[in-house]
Amino acid sequence: MDKSSPPGAEKSPLHRSEKAWVNFQPFLSSRGYELRARYHPDWIPSWTVHRSFYHEYEDSLAVYQDQVLDATRTEDGKKVVLKRIETDGDEMAIIKYLVTPSARADPRNRTIPIFEIIQMPHTPWSFLVMPYCRVFNYPPFHCRNEFVDAVSQFMEGLQFMHELNIAHFDIAPQNMVMDESRVVPNGSHFSKPRTHTGFHGLFAWNNRCTVLPVNYYFIDFGLSLYFPNGRDTALHCETLRTFPDIPELSDKVSYNPFMVDIFQLGLTVHKLIDAYPALEAFRPVATDMTATNPHERPTPANSLAHLREITAKIPATTLSDQIWEKDTGLWKKVTRAVLGGYRYDYLPIPTN
Incomplete structure (x- = not known):
């Protein structure tokens, strides 16, 4: 890095737990859910472009898990949360039980609503699309x-x-x-x-x-x-x-x-x-x-x-x-x- 770059500009761009989202981004985008710029395969960290401190830019903000992340629904700009779970796992079986029409019709149902379940082809994973809370x-x-x-x-x-x-x-x-x-x-x-x-x-x-x-x-x-x-x-x-x-x-x-x-x-x-x-x-x-x-x-x-x-x-x-x-x-x-x-x-x- 150029010696004129400010301290902190060399900060490592992605944590290990975040890299999975970069791989998921093209598929999720094709299904109508856009991740933040940080998780795009062609992302260039803003602080390296502006030669500034990394923590002055929104795209420096990380997550430290590979299961839950925010996204934007492209059809209406609504913020949502995505959770990656096993398609055939116990959690999915319980989720499907909780989102049946009869279960959702009960006003006491205080389990998080699920807007959509997206199965990722050729993988054991599916994504739950939930309201941003x-x-x-x-x-x-x-x-x-x-x-x-x-x-x-x-x-x-x-x-x-x-x-x-x-x-x-x-x-x-x-x-x-x-x-x-x-x-x-x-x-x-x-x-x-x-x-x-x-x-x-x-x-x-x-x-x-x-x-x-x-x-x-x-x-x-x-x-x-x-x-x-x-x-x-x-x-x-x-x-x-x-x-x-x-x-x-x-x-x-x-x-x-x-x-x-x-x-x-x-x-x-x-x-x-x-x-x-x-x-x-x-x-x-x-x-x-x-x-x-x-x-x-x-x-x-x-x-x-x-x-x-x-x-x-x-x-x-x-x-x-x-x-x-x-x-x-x-x-x-x-x-x-x-x-x-x-x-x-x-x-x-x-x-x-």
Whole structure:
């Protein structure tokens, strides 16, 4: 590289996990889905053309996985997410079960909608085309009503899956998303979801309670299990590295995975309450869901009834009052009130 090139211009263009998307790009483009410039076979990094710092350009933003990526649907410019899964795998079998007309017609179905399933010829892979969503717990909740709406939808969704004898088995904040279209009308960047375009600055949003309805979904059924004989007698043996707090998990002693789902969702509710002191009144719901004895945990329907019972005792004005994350400083409160979001100032969008 020329000695006059600025520091950082020699940054390696692609990570190993990204290179698969370059191979997939021509096929996906032929099916009407365009990947970002970074994943085109003829891509030339912008910073090498402009002889500038790589981190000043959007096409420097990477992903670190070869299974999930954002794309643009060419027919209407809509942002979507693509997930690569095995065509004949267990996840595909569960997905096909969840997207049947009868399943999609159930308003409690809070599994991510699938716009299209694209099988890639001469490979074991297919691509799920899904709506572009973001993690459900950011931007922050504005009020108790928003918390109740989100948790209610997830409880309904869990009830729906369990009635179909499907255990999700990996319920955690990273697998719980929301449709951002009403909440973040300026959109977000897949690689930096707390920015609109991939560059830092003001990230603004609407309070969820002002733009209802906001839809919440479960994603990622890679660990999900189907029990055709019913959930009451379902047994499974497996430990989950990411869930050390679930008492019954074992690779030697069988347990009911549907009870694990309830614990996992209860654990997520606990974490939300830990983050927002004003939500403490809802703690008993999470406590019941995370009972040490699996047989003492309520069904999703009973948990939802408990949540609604507590909500009904809280005055409407209190439910709509603004709440804050623990230790939220004055700067964030002011910028959220004045600017409608939080400002992150690092690197500017390049002008050349």
